Amino acid sequence: MAETPVETDALIIGAGPIGLFAVFELGLVDIRAHVVDILDRPGGQCAELYPEKPIYDIPALPVVSGQELTDRLIEQSKPFAPQFHFGQIIETLTRCQDGRWLTVSDLGTRFLARVVVIAAGGGSFQPKRPPVPGIEAFEGRSVFYSIRRMDSFAGRRVLIVGGGDSALDWTLALQPVAEKVTLMHRREQFRGAPGTVARVMELAGQGKVDFRLGQVTGLHGHDGQLEAVAARGADGEFDIACDVLLPFLGLTMKLGPVIDWGLELEDGHIVVDVATFETSLPGIFAIGDINTYPGKLKLILSGFHEAALMAHHAHGIVFPGERLVFQYTTSSSSIHKKLGVA
Amino acid sequence: MPKVTYIDQDGARREVEAQVGETVMEAAVRNQVPGIEADCGGACACATCHVYVHADWTKVTGNASEMEEDMLDFAYDVRENSRLSCQLRVSEELDGLVVTTPERQF
Numbered sequence: 201m202a203e204t205p206v207e208t209d210a211l212i213i214g215a216g217p218i219g220l221f222a223v224f225e226l227g228l229v230d231i232r233a234h235v236v237d238i239l240d241r242p243g244g245q246c247a248e249l250y251p252e253k254p255i256y257d258i259p260a261l262p263v264v265s266g267q268e269l270t271d272r273l274i275e276q277s278k279p280f281a282p283q284f285h286f287g288q289i290i291e292t293l294t295r296c297q298d299g300r301w302l303t304v305s306d307l308g309t310r311f312l313a314r315v316v317v318i319a320a321g322g323g324s325f326q327p328k329r330p331p332v333p334g335i336e337a338f339e340g341r342s343v344f345y346s347i348r349r350m351d352s353f354a355g356r357r358v359l360i361v362g363g364g365d366s367a368l369d370w371t372l373a374l375q376p377v378a379e380k381v382t383l384m385h386r387r388e389q390f391r392g393a394p395g396t397v398a399r400v401m402e403l404a405g406q407g408k409v410d411f412r413l414g415q416v417t418g419l420h421g422h423d424g425q426l427e428a429v430a431a432r433g434a435d436g437e438f439d440i441a442c443d444v445l446l447p448f449l450g451l452t453m454k455l456g457p458v459i460d461w462g463l464e465l466e467d468g469h470i471v472v473d474v475a476t477f478e479t480s481l482p483g484i485f486a487i488g489d490i491n492t493y494p495g496k497l498k499l500i501l502s503g504f505h506e507a508a509l510m511a512h513h514a515h516g517i518v519f520p521g522e523r524l525v526f527q528y529t530t531s532s533s534s535i536h537k538k539l540g541v542a
Numbered sequence: 543m544p545k546v547t548y549i550d551q552d553g554a555r556r557e558v559e560a561q562v563g564e565t566v567m568e569a570a571v572r573n574q575v576p577g578i579e580a581d582c583g584g585a586c587a588c589a590t591c592h593v594y595v596h597a598d599w600t601k602v603t604g605n606a607s608e609m610e611e612d613m614l615d616f617a618y619d620v621r622e623n624s625r626l627s628c629q630l631r632v633s634e635e636l637d638g639l640v641v642t643t644p645e646r647q648f
Contacts, residue, residue: 249587322581328648331618363615386620391612415620450589450616452648453581 205310208234209518211303212282212317213290216244218488218503219319220273220282225511226317227280228527228535231518234311235282238289238324243270245321248451259501269500279539285309289324293461293484301483315514318470318479318486319503322453330361330416330447341424343445353378359429359440360384361416362448368392370446371400375409382410382440384431412440416447458490466492476513477506483517485510544637548575548593551645560632566641567591567627577643584628589616590647591627596640603630603639618648 210226212219215237223233239248246255246266254263261269288305293316296302303311327345329335335343347353350373358378360367363385369392371383383400390397403409414433421427428439455468464471464480469492472478477485487510488503496502515524529535536542543559546569550556560569570578570591582588586609595603600623606614610629614620627641 245582249582250585253585253587328616331646331648386615387611389608389611391615 203308203310205302205312206234207312208232208283209313210234210315210317210514211236211290211301211311211313212319213237213303214244214319214321214488214490215239215242215284215286216319216321216488217246217269217273217500218321218507219244219317220270220277221504222317222319222487222507222510223277223280223282224273225507226514227277227538228529229511229515229524230538231315231511231514232280233282233317234285234313236285236288236290236305236309236311238287238326240286242274242284242286243267245453246270248325255500257499257501289456291457295481299483314518315483315485317510317514318458318484318490319488319507320456320458321489323455323458323490324453325451326454326456327447328449328452330449332416332419335419338419338421338424338426338445342421342426342443343419343447345447347446350374350377353444355379356443357441358382358444358446359442360446360448362450363387363390363392364448364450365392365396366448367446368396368400370448371409372396372403375403378444380410380442381408382412382442384412384414384416384440386413386415388413412438414438416445419445455490469496472506475509477510478513485514544632544634544639546570546632546636547638547640548577549640549642550577551643560636562632562634564632565628566593566630566632566636566639569632570627575643577647578627579647580628586610586613586626586629589613589626592617592620592644592647593625593627593630593641594621594644595623595625595630596642597623599636599639599641602635616648617644618646619644 209231210233212233212235215235226233247270251267288307290303291306292304294302301313301316357380359382360371361384375381404411414431417432418430428441470486472486472491474493477487479486487506489498546560547557556575558573567580579590581590610626
């Protein structure tokens with residue numbers, strides 16, 4: 201792609217709590233950051249897995265929910281105006297002749313960064329695949345985990361699987377477009393918004409949507425084209441004739457493209473130097489759950505510590521030859537100016 | 543101490559001594575029982591500690607909560623006796639509990 205790359209001091213991969221705090225720590229030492237995340241909003245696991253669940257081990261916050269922690273970290277990072285790039289994943293990382301790193305996302309966004317901070321937690325969230333042998337052959341052709349163009353389902357028989365908002369919302373959206381929409385879920389209760397559930401059930405009552413209780417067990421078809429999905433429900437095995445399968449079974453974490461970047465790894469984690477949190481590649485840092493070192497604990501508070509040390513070392517790379525004077529946020533007038541509290 | 547037995551898909555049985563108050567997931571992780579992943583660390587947020595409770599024990603363990611049922615939607619091959627082991631708390635009453643781990647945790 202010929203687009204001009206986004207030039208930045210730091211590129212942070214992952215907008216979870218540690219990535220967000222890294223914005224703050226880097227900001228204190230005058231390093232501005234762009235942040236990329238595969239989700240469509242900040243918070244990472246805190247927002248995706250347990251937004252409402254309490255966390256009890258954040259220093260000075262006896263109890264805080266995943267969402268509140270995220271909100272507070274965003275508030276704290278605001279003085280440094282991070283620029284977010286959501287819904288994309290960094291696929292490649294290449295070193296340029298001038299020492300900077302060129303990274304490219306799956307959407308084709310290119311970043312040219314002096315330092316790259318990998319704060320990707322347990323990896324990137326990706327849709328769960330129904331554990332059916334041979335499903336790979338159908339993916340992208342008649343099995344889709346996200347929908348880009350609704351009209352591509354016109355005249356087709358669509359089977360939607362799942363019981364959350366995605367499954368319900370797409371049932372409602374595709375019902376007028378597709379030739380036939382079947383919704384399959386393992387039980388009669390749904391996780392989705394009650395209003396949406398009621399509308400789907402109304403359509404089912406009118407015979408406009410087929411609702412089946414069951415779980416996918418197999419796929420029939422050839423050359424990537426589905427003909428039917430085999431399922432099992434309380435009353436035994438059955439087939440649902442369909443051209444398209446849309447599974448909405450939630451997200452799972454996968455380490456993703458990071459493993460191909462030539463970083464030293466140990467048991468699926470990135471090895472770092474504990475003094476700097478730099479990886480085996482110069483200028484590439486890894487902080488939070490994704491890294492490993494002797495004594496590592498996967499705690500949010502450990503990630504915060506790692507972000508601070510990383511930032512101090514990154515300063516030497518972004519501003520070579522400049523001496524970094526260690527300062528406290530409580531008393532430093534130059535920090536107060538940066539935070540807008542002077 | 544109550545004993546909990548985990549049977550894997552190949553039929554291998556592993557009996558561990560569980561502590562009253564910990565969860566069946568924690569007892570498994572502490573004793574390195576394979577087949578239970580517990581990605582989220584016990585927050586009932588990932589459905590990777592799915593087990594099938596042996597028929598003799600389903601009455602004692604009771605039913606899944608609404609939150610747990612919601613998470614079970616994300617598990618693989620969910621059955622009548624499916625539970626998330628992070629939501630099963632060990633008590634003296636559960637001494638002898640037998641659970642089977644599924645073919646996969648997604």
